[in-house]
Amino acid sequence: MTVPKKTLMRRLHGAMFKLPLMITCEALEDFILAYLEDDLPRKQRLVFEMHLKVCRECRDYLRAYRAAMDLAKQGLEAESQVLPEEVPQDLIDAVVAARDA
Amino acid sequence: MNRSRDDDDLAALRTGDRVATERFVREHAAWMLAVARRILRDHGHAEDAVQNAFAAVFKNLEKFDGRSALRTWMHRIVVNEALMLLRKSRRGRETPIDDLLPDFDDAGCRIEDRWTTVETPESLLQQTQTRARISELIDQLPDNYRIVLMLRDIEELSTAEVAELLDMSETNVKVRLHRARAALKKLLEPLIRGQAL
Numbered sequence: 001m002t003v004p005k006k007t008l009m010r011r012l013h014g015a016m017f018k019l020p021l022m023i024t025c026e027a028l029e030d031f032i033l034a035y036l037e038d039d040l041p042r043k044q045r046l047v048f049e050m051h052l053k054v055c056r057e058c059r060d061y062l063r064a065y066r067a068a069m070d071l072a073k074q075g076l077e078a079e080s081q082v083l084p085e086e087v088p089q090d091l092i093d094a095v096v097a098a099r100d101a
Numbered sequence: 102m103n104r105s106r107d108d109d110d111l112a113a114l115r116t117g118d119r120v121a122t123e124r125f126v127r128e129h130a131a132w133m134l135a136v137a138r139r140i141l142r143d144h145g146h147a148e149d150a151v152q153n154a155f156a157a158v159f160k161n162l163e164k165f166d167g168r169s170a171l172r173t174w175m176h177r178i179v180v181n182e183a184l185m186l187l188r189k190s191r192r193g194r195e196t197p198i199d200d201l202l203p204d205f206d207d208a209g210c211r212i213e214d215r216w217t218t219v220e221t222p223e224s225l226l227q228q229t230q231t232r233a234r235i236s237e238l239i240d241q242l243p244d245n246y247r248i249v250l251m252l253r254d255i256e257e258l259s260t261a262e263v264a265e266l267l268d269m270s271e272t273n274v275k276v277r278l279h280r281a282r283a284a285l286k287k288l289l290e291p292l293i294r295g296q297a298l
């Protein structure tokens with residue numbers, strides 16, 4: 001995979017650190033992770049939140065983005081539960097035997 | 102996890118006692134298998150990973166310093182073993198994710214259908230078939246993105262830990278995590294919008 005480091009950095013400096021305080025949805029996209037992890041400096045956070053206030057698309061998008069994360073986490077945990085009685089006996093035997101050896 | 106419980110487990114284990122070993126394996130094998138299956142998506146490979154992980158646990162028991170909980174330490178070990186097997190079994194090149202990323206128009210404005218309602222996981226997960234469907238959809242993520250999402254969002258490792266395990270920069274981990282989540286949103290959208298399966 002190629003990492004668009006330059007583009008990201010250019011956007012960081014170009015879009016966020018300067019006034020005017022409005023950025024495009026496409027520019028906002030690169031700050032979503034930092035926003036959700038509370039990693040944005042106060043001024044950038046303000047710009048991010050201002051965009052959300054005026055942009056229905058990004059609000060809806062972010063809501064669905066979070067919902068997908070929650071659903072994936074809870075869904076996978078529910079789906080991939082392994083009960084103790086489902087652990088194959090030969091796996092347990094192999095582990096114990098390997099330690100004895 | 103309870104620290105003194107860990108100490109008891111460890112003391113018995115370190116003697117190499119067979120009964121203690123088997124009890125320990127029974128206690129931990131199920132959750133370790135679940136972790137390995139999520140990463141490897143193959144039951145046979147997952148069992149191999151768990152077997153390797155126990156071997157590594159026993160080998161390094163003396164070195165376990167008790168600074169983290171036993172389970173946390175073992176979790177890192179099984180994740181690592183699963184990743185090693187995944188690398189070995191990987192089917193060739195890394196796949197692009199572009200088709201699953203969000204859409205913007207020429208002016209950089211997001212193209213996003215209006216969301217009137219968003220289904221909650223609680224209501225969606227009541228059906229067993231939905232759970233299976235979620236797994237299938239997550240499996241459609243390219244492995245190089247799926248793994249970052251798994252480790253950060255599902256296994257709850259830190260960005261630094263994921264970067265170290267995958268030998269990537271933290272910046273790269275973050276870029277991939279965000280793209281993986283964006284792709285996940287697109288994949289899970291039909292479910293979240295509450296349409297039929």
Ligand SMILES: [Zn+2]
Nearest residue numbers: 025055058211
């Ligand atoms: Zn927007």
